[in-house]
Amino acid sequence: MSQPAPTAAILIIGDEILSGRTRDANMHHLAGKLTEKGIRLREVRVIPDEHATIVATVRALAAAHDHLFTSGGIGPTHDDITADAVAEAMGAPIEVREDARALLAAHYAKTGSTLNEARLRMARIPEGATLIDNPVSAAPGFTLGNVHVMAGVPSVFQAMVEGLLPRLTGGDPVLSETLRLSRPEGDVAADLGRIAGSFDDLSFGSYPFIRDGVYGTHLVVRGTDAARLAAAVAALRTAFPDAA
């Protein structure tokens, strides 16, 4: 039984990415996990830590896709405004929730820190949201409607993704095959275009690379039907017998 792939967007919230100070790692990590799960990532946006911008972008992306995953802005400081902005975007009230407060209290009791007013902000969870477990530093993420709100610190983000993804329904996994050619793209474009045109249900990508001054090309075919994928790879191997 074929299961159409749900669609998704990722929203990275953070001035530090836009300024070039920090190199985002979460987009690439989650992109790979979504592909494995059969969820089709359609769009990524990176925006600044601004309330109105977050609200408007969350509304647009949550309406356009089956899932929206956010990264960043759920810590204890003044620039951590994601939870409140998502609550506003989704029309949900938000306040300190007892289940989240209890998680934080237990964590800080264990580590010998105090659950001060700043940290208590991390227990602000919109009404109706489901918590996303944070096995690294306790402060939870949450799912509200189709929006999954997670931390920006990569180790925490990745742990949250591990906890969240098993709860989501994927589609048929996208299968892919890669052929490597020691020839520049321009030499293979005509045959590749012809073959791609005869497999409308698959997607064909061509990715040039330069290694030690030599031009090469990776051909990537993607689709959900293994037999069609095999037929396309056979056609490519006939056209490009030198492919590795």
Added chain:
Amino acid sequence: MSQPAPTAAILIIGDEILSGRTRDANMHHLAGKLTEKGIRLREVRVIPDEHATIVATVRALAAAHDHLFTSGGIGPTHDDITADAVAEAMGAPIEVREDARALLAAHYAKTGSTLNEARLRMARIPEGATLIDNPVSAAPGFTLGNVHVMAGVPSVFQAMVEGLLPRLTGGDPVLSETLRLSRPEGDVAADLGRIAGSFDDLSFGSYPFIRDGVYGTHLVVRGTDAARLAAAVAALRTAFPDAA
């Protein structure tokens, strides 16, 4: 004389980024260069290789910002559709242009390859566009209105950025200072928020990290006025005498 910072967006075009196959490097590279130049990066989007999506996104981002920089989709293969999509978005006719053809012809004559029909697609340049030099592999990018179209291969993208940026007018460079604290964010949030509130013309970021199991925090202050920045750093050092 103070020069307000122009705003910018980056548009990364590529299925291979969204599938998780390739890790984008161009966003981070250009983000740092724009900050140095005093151009304020406000948004990044990653979208698939789809004509209608590219046209709509280019229109939206070019209208919203002083500059739009694109990465990807200007090679010789069937999935390289950026130039035509940008031309349509901006209402410009597009065809093979003689200056671009001459660049390619000279390059392939030198390397012993042929300027075949596929490669000639890389000479499709919208009417009225200015070429962006490609010292790596000849096929040029272009600037059309406020849209700067560049290659996705990182070495080519970076070379194009080097050629392009000196042509653009920047604003006052954004200065930044970073303080490193060996304490978790939650311990510094209250004082940080108070200080940030008294310097409305600066931006204060707080970035937690975990190293060898120990929680630490980077505090970053950004602004264009060196004296104000120094005053803010002094206030932070008073509040956090343990800052490195």
